[in-house]
Amino acid sequence: MATEIHASPHEAGPLDGLLIADFSRILAGPYATMLLADFGADVIKVEGPLGDDTRTWSPPVRDGVSTYYLGINRNKRSIALNLKDPGDLATARELASRADVLIENMRPGGMARFGLDFDGVRATNPGVVYASISGFGTTPEGAALAGYDLMVQGISGLMSLTGDPEGEAFRAGISVFDVMAGMHATIGILSALNHRHATGAGQHVEVNLLSSALSGLVNQASAAVAGGITPFRMGNAHPSLFPYEPLPTADGAIIVIAGNNGQFATLCDVLGVPELAEDARFASNEDRTANRDQLGPLLVDALAGDTTDEWFARFRAKGLPGGPVNTVPEGVAFAEAIGLEPVVEVGDGDRAIPSVRNPISFSDTQASYRYAPPGLDEHGDEIRAWLRAPRD
Structure with missing residues (x-):
């Protein structure tokens, strides 16, 4: 396990001591790393000079910050690096060489331009678990496609199932396949870490939104591939169950x-x-x-x-x-009424932000909510100082 760069007071979580270099942005990767951070992992969020795209995805906002960004970036520290700058690139490579896990969602091949692809990182960090999230995989045809959830909802067939039977197809109300791919990436990372625990060897974990989508279509995808039928929109009705x-x-x-x-x-x-x-x-x-x-x-x-x-x-x-x-507020209120305590405060004082609780509970180790979602490069100085210091 890598040494923590800063120990904050909290009860020990199941992933304490794990260092994650998070080169991902928008939703799937940041959601995965937030889940891991909640259980004690040290997540360093590497952002470009302009920051994660979701910082500007508004409205709505809280204190001038996009609630989209706030919802998926707690428990992380931010460093802004321009990978085209030699000094910043050296910093990024040093971080990658120390990380237990590196996660990224650039276009396939994008990290190789900077020597930060799996082979490049593994050369100095053979135990790294390296997770890549793409939209459509790494074949030449898939790699050429941009990876946005709405595209995948359409291309996978989900939209053909959503909406009134006599009306137009609709997207789901959330970026459902980004979230699903983030969860699949989390499962893959934890599985690869268990393999590393047994063998000492890292490996490359790859997830793409379209494969996550087809897996997540479950009974509808099975109807197509095993039943030879084309599922169709039924509004709120279920094809195999009534009422x-x-x-x-x-x-x-x-x-x-x-x-x-x-x-x-x-x-x-x-x-x-x-x-x-x-x-x-x-x-x-x-x-x-x-x-x-x-x-x-x-x-x-x-x-x-x-x-x-x-x-x-x-x-x-x-x-x-x-x-x-x-409504969503009514859903939160119902969870509160039955004792689920769905909302937690993250951060202290003026930085305290209401956030949705991590949905996983353990009998002996729990999630902790240590850091409010960071400002751009908020922790850049301390991270750079730590990377310059001799390793333990």
């Missing part, structure tokens, strides 16, 4: 789910239509899915008499899955 969608109530809508026969029988009791559970047309999930056009209106009629909150209370009392269609 599994929002249905209207007296004042809005509630998500209604019956994942098995027992849940369907309970749902029918709660809705006051127990006879539907005995109807041969709806005896199994296959029957209910095949006859959704007959079952759907019956459920809608039963739901029409009461509000979403009233139905949700009854669902919860009987352990039925389902719930309201919330």
Whole structure:
């Protein structure tokens, strides 16, 4: 493990002592390194002279800083380096030679221009775990494509599944494949670190958004490759399960789910239509899915008499899955109401920023929230001084 450049007071995390040189930007890489930083890894965020693109992605902002940037860059220190400057490049190479993990998402081949590709770094740091995130892989055809989540949502087929059946295709409300690729990169990094622990050898971990997307399409991708069909838009409906969608109530809508026969029988009791559970047309999930056009209106009629909150209370009392269609603030408030404590304060005093808690918990080691998202080159001087000092 590399020596920490600065020990901040916090409970020991499972990745304490791990040094990560983060040459990534925008979302997939920074999200991955934030997750790792939360568990104690020392993440040095290497930015160009103008900083990470997301610093300018606004609105919204908090105290003049993009909330997009703030959401994925806590627990890191920033150094600004112009890799075209010989002195800054030497600093970057020294950092790479000391890192346990290097992560980057330049266009394939971009890091090689600076001798910071896997082979270049491995020459002085044979134990490095080197993670590369691209949009479409490293073949000549894939490498020529820019890697933006919206492109991948379209090209992968996700957008063909999203939206009203009679309307246009829609993107998901977040950059879902950037996040997914970031999680896949995190899994790859931790797996390679375990391999290094056993063998002493580093290796190159490669992730691309399109492969992450096709893996993340799960049942829909399986329908295409194993079933030979072309999935299509169904609005909020599920192709293989019914009911599994929002249905209207007296004042809005509630998500209604019956994942098995027992849940369907309970749902029918709660809705006051127990006879539907005995109807041969709806005896199994296959029957209910095949006859959704007959079952759907019956459920809608039963739901029409009461509000979403009233139905949700009854669902919860009987352990039925389902719930309201919330706004994001309402979703945060619900998590708070059930004791999940979804928001943490990161930083001290005037720098304190509300942030969404890391979703992973351990029995013995926990996430820590040590640093507010850094200003551009905020820690440049201390990092340069540390890199100039003799190694332990």
